[in-house]
Amino acid sequence: MRPAGTAEAGVVYPPVFVVDGQAGYPLPANPVPRRRGTAIWPLYLLLSLALCGMVVEACFIYHLYTSTGPPGTVSDVERAEKISQDKQPVKGSDLMMKPSKPTAHLTIAPNLSSRDGVLLWNTEGNTIAHELAYKHGGLEVQKEGYYFIYSKVFFREPTCKMFTHTVLRSTPRYLGDVMELMESRRVHCHDPRELQSSYLGGVFHLVKGDTVQVKAKNHSLIARQHSYDNFFGMYMI
Template sequence: MDEECVMYPPVFAVDSQAGYPVPPRPPPRRRSTVQWLLFLLVSLALCGMAVEACFIYHLYSTRIPSGRTEKSYQDKNDIETAPLKTTNHVVKPSAPAAHLTALSLPPRSDGVLQWTLEGYSFTHHMQYRDGVLVVEEEGYYFIYSKVFFTEPECASFTHAVLCNTQRYLGGDTELMQSRRFHCRSQWKRKELLNSYLGGVYHLSKGDSIYVKAQNHTQIVRHISPENFFGAYMI
């Protein structure tokens, strides 16, 4: 009974007055050399970008004043919308030449074909009048002609180039000729045919050359590139 009433002191007791040493604070960590180098490089890069931006702004402000910006855009739009001016530089032949196309008029009563000076036709040191080319300089010329015609039913078609000169008597001289004779069957459709002539001849000053056709009603006159006549000095 007496043992149950005895009070025992606690096992652990904290002495608040006891003085224990405080652990020392760790020294501040020093930055490594690599970190300082990276920081320096980044700072230099930022400074370079700032200097470059200032330089570009200064250059832009000195070249294009602010008061001229809108006008520059307006000038640019005017240039873009302005029509392009084209210049036609015609290169003249180095020697006498002529090229006639488009049988715009019906042939003469004697069968001489008449041409036009429109489109790609031209004359250089050669005269053209009433279906005839007149030579102004003596020399050798390549003469050519082509006609486009329909096949006759039963008749001949003649395509010829003739020359009128004062050197020979007896009228005009036939230089080239193409003749076609064929009787087409009545069940056969009409065919479109071509006749081409070309050759080199000596012509004197004042000579005239022209194209003549028999049964010229067969010629298809509305297709100008298929009918032409010309000559040039070689």
């Protein structure tokens, strides 16, 4: 016998073991790697959110407990007493907030007017007088500016007599008599039992020291049924 791979008479013998590269045997498939943790992270997220909610709720309860105290403590009693005190009525001008500008609203006085026909006004009760001084039936200006002045009176229609309703201004800047700012006149003859009203209102520039008054001729005809029927006031605009 001759060793494999030796030739005799020009004949070449192949080796005993030959690998055929063209064989159609399939190669084994690569193993698919496993995904670890894909089903666990949602659980971690939910657990974290639950813990955060518990912490926030605990902080809120602690803050509420420390600020107000437990039910039935002294803080609750004091708070209830304060609420009851706030509901009690307050006397005088404490019921109203002070205006930011000079303001006055007066109702007519029981004696109605002075000898010269200037109407007198009541400064008590449901009246306002802020930064405007009441003197001799008039309002004295403390601050210069533009003011809206108004007045309203109820009166019985005169029997063929003239009834006048006038708003006057006296100022230290001008010498002489007072100045008429507004006036209303009635000269018709009607039943004296019939009630009429006269309203005057307008804007005027006033300086410090000016005094505004309301005058009525035949003031005995003024009807005083209610305190709010006849009024006089002004305010800075």
